[in-house]
Amino acid sequence: MLIGYMRVSKADGSQSTDLQRDALLSAGVEPGNLYEDHASGKKDDRPELAACLKGMRDGDTLLVWKLDRLGRNLHHLVNTVHDLTARGIGLRVLTGQGAAVDTTTAAGKLVFGIFAALAEFERELISERTKAGMASARARGHKGGRPFTMTPAKIRLAMSAMGQSETHIGKLAKELGVSRQTLYRYVSPTGEPRPQAQRILKPTNG
Known part of the structure; x- marks a missing residue:
C-alpha cells in the first residue's frame, strides 16, 4: 500500500x-x-x-x-x-x-546509505572538534581555582551550533559533556553568548 x-x-x-x-x-x-x-x-x-x-x-x-x-x-x-x-x-x-x-530499490538503498554515512561523519566531526577544542583550552589552561564547566572552546562551538536551526540541543549538550540547563546558561537558543560566557571569553579575546 x-x-x-x-x-x-x-x-x-x-x-x-x-x-x-x-x-x-x-x-x-x-x-x-x-x-x-x-x-x-x-x-x-x-x-x-x-x-x-x-x-x-x-x-x-x-x-x-x-x-x-x-x-x-x-x-x-x-x-x-x-x-x-x-x-x-x-x-x-x-x-x-x-x-x-x-x-x-537497490540503487535507492545505496543513496540512503550515503546519507546515513554523512550523518555519522557529521557526528564524528562534532566530537573531534569538541575534543580538539578542549585539549587546546587545557593547553592554554586555567591555573588554580575551580575549573569552568564550559571552556572557551565549548562556548564557541555551542555558539556556532545553536545558531543553526537543525542543531539538536540534547545531542549537542551530550557532545559537550554538559547538561541542557548549563548550555542555556552560557549560550542563548539563537547562539548569542550570555554574560557568563562573555566573562570566560573576554580573557582569550583581549
Whole structure:
C-alpha cells in the first residue's frame, strides 16, 4: 500500500499542501491514505506523522514530496528510515535533492546509505572538534581555582551550533559533556553568548 505524508510549516493557513497533495496523488497514493501536518520541521510534535508511521505495515511504502518534509534534521531522517526499513517499509521521495531515494530499490538503498554515512561523519566531526577544542583550552589552561564547566572552546562551538536551526540541543549538550540547563546558561537558543560566557571569553579575546 502507498501512504503519503505532507507537511507545511505554518498552521495559520498561509501555506498550502496543494502542490504536495497533487504530486502524491499522481504517484498513486489514494486520497484516504494521505496524512498532513501543519508544523515546523524542527518540532517533535507532529501527530499526523506519528499516526502515519504507526499505522504502516510490512510491504507498505511511504511517499513524501521532498525529503525535508519528513525529517527534522539528518539524524532524525536517518533514524526514521532505519526504523521503517527494519519493519519492511519502503520510502520514496518524489522531487528535490532527495529524489534518488527509493529504499524499495537497490540503487535507492545505496543513496540512503550515503546519507546515513554523512550523518555519522557529521557526528564524528562534532566530537573531534569538541575534543580538539578542549585539549587546546587545557593547553592554554586555567591555573588554580575551580575549573569552568564550559571552556572557551565549548562556548564557541555551542555558539556556532545553536545558531543553526537543525542543531539538536540534547545531542549537542551530550557532545559537550554538559547538561541542557548549563548550555542555556552560557549560550542563548539563537547562539548569542550570555554574560557568563562573555566573562570566560573576554580573557582569550583581549
